[in-house]
Amino acid sequence: MxxxxxxxxxxxGALRSLRGASSGITTTGAVSYGPTTxxxxxxxxxxxxxxITG
Numbered sequence: 001m002x003x004x005x006x007x008x009x010x011x012x013g014a015l016r017s018l019r020g021a022s023s024g025i026t027t028t029g030a031v032s033y034g035p036t037t038x039x040x041x042x043x044x045x046x047x048x049x050x051x052i053t054g
Contacts, residue, residue, distance in 0.1 A: 013048030 012035050019029045035041070035048040 011045035011047055012042050013046060013050055015049035015052060 014032060014034045016032045017030060018025050018027060020026070021028075033049075035046050040046055040048055
């Protein structure tokens with residue numbers, strides 16, 4: 001399970017996607033989604049993205 005970010009106190013969660021290049025990971029073309037971006041309710045603690053691994 002992904003580690004919680006200690007700077008984030010609300011457990012809403014987020015999903016970030018970074019690209020790879022021959023030189024390693026790059027932020028070029030990176031995307032970030034949170035629950036409100038996709039219309040997921042933030043009531044309670046949705047922990048958006050917590051079950052996605054791989």
